[in-house]
Amino acid sequence: xxxxxxxxxxxxxxxxxxxxxxxxxxxxxxxxxxxxxxxxxxxxxxxxxxxxxxxxxxxxxxxxxxxxxxxxxxxxxxxxxxxxxxxxxxxxxxxxxxxxxxxxxxxxxxxxxxxxxxxxxxxxxxxxxxxxxxxxxxxxxxxxxxxxxxxxxxxxxxxxxxxxxxxxxxxxxxxxxxxxxx
Numbered sequence: 001x002x003x004x005x006x007x008x009x010x011x012x013x014x015x016x017x018x019x020x021x022x023x024x025x026x027x028x029x030x031x032x033x034x035x036x037x038x039x040x041x042x043x044x045x046x047x048x049x050x051x052x053x054x055x056x057x058x059x060x061x062x063x064x065x066x067x068x069x070x071x072x073x074x075x076x077x078x079x080x081x082x083x084x085x086x087x088x089x090x091x092x093x094x095x096x097x098x099x100x101x102x103x104x105x106x107x108x109x110x111x112x113x114x115x116x117x118x119x120x121x122x123x124x125x126x127x128x129x130x131x132x133x134x135x136x137x138x139x140x141x142x143x144x145x146x147x148x149x150x151x152x153x154x155x156x157x158x159x160x161x162x163x164x165x166x167x168x169x170x171x172x173x174x175x176x177x178x179x180x181x182x
Contacts, residue, residue: 003113004038004078004100006132010071011040011098012122012131018044021129023122027115028136034104035084036112041097047090053090075100082106116171119144123167127159134174142174 008025015023020042028037049057058073076086079100090096102109119133123146130150134143144167146158156163 002110004036004075004102004110005113005115005118007075007100008038008040008115008120009118011075012042012118014071015040015042015044015096016126018042018046018130020044020095022132023129024132024134025041025119025122026134026136027112029104029112030138031104032138036102036104036109037099039097039099041095043095046092046094046096048092052088052090056086070180072098078102078110078129081108099182116168116175119171120164120168124159124164127157133171135178137178139180141180142178144170144174 006054008027012023012025022043023176024039024041026037026041028039028074030036055072056076072088079086079102083106084100084102086101087099088096089099093134115135123131131143132143132147136139140155145154149163149167150159153163158164158167
């Protein structure tokens with residue numbers, strides 16, 4: 001994939017298919033440590049260790065529409081080709097955590113891409129699921145937690161245009177603040 005945010009979308013959609021009610025997405029970027037770490041954790045149905053091994057195999061998929069599943073294997077490859085690491089921890093009935101760590105200065109480093117749009121689209125397409133997105137840099141951190149939004153909004157759905165506009169603005173403003181933008 002051309003952007004890591006697309007890998008995040010793919011893994012988060014796997015969480016949705018695993019019947020997660022809460023998906024946590026964390027992006028930690030440090031120029032000081034020369035690292036970018038992406039973690040997606042869910043409370044879905046989880047997997048056995050055998051299933052975890054199958055997920056990282058590009059010739060395995062649970063989908064019936066195609067015979068290969070390249071999302072997770074490409075995510076793994078993108079991390080490892082920078083000298084980083086990739087890990088999936090899962091427990092049946094508990095959930096799954098996928099972590100990809102990258103060496104930012106490596107020549108094969110894939111750009112993060114538009115992670116804010118990815119988070120917004122995930123919320124828009126799955127308004128019944130809670131998402132917690134945390135972005136951390138050397139300059140600070142912010143979190144968007146849809147559970148908090150639900151408390152304020154009451155019966156208003158997260159996929160309402162005005163709510164989505166607010167979410168997009170919130171993500172952009174806070175991203176600029178922690179990346180040192182104007």
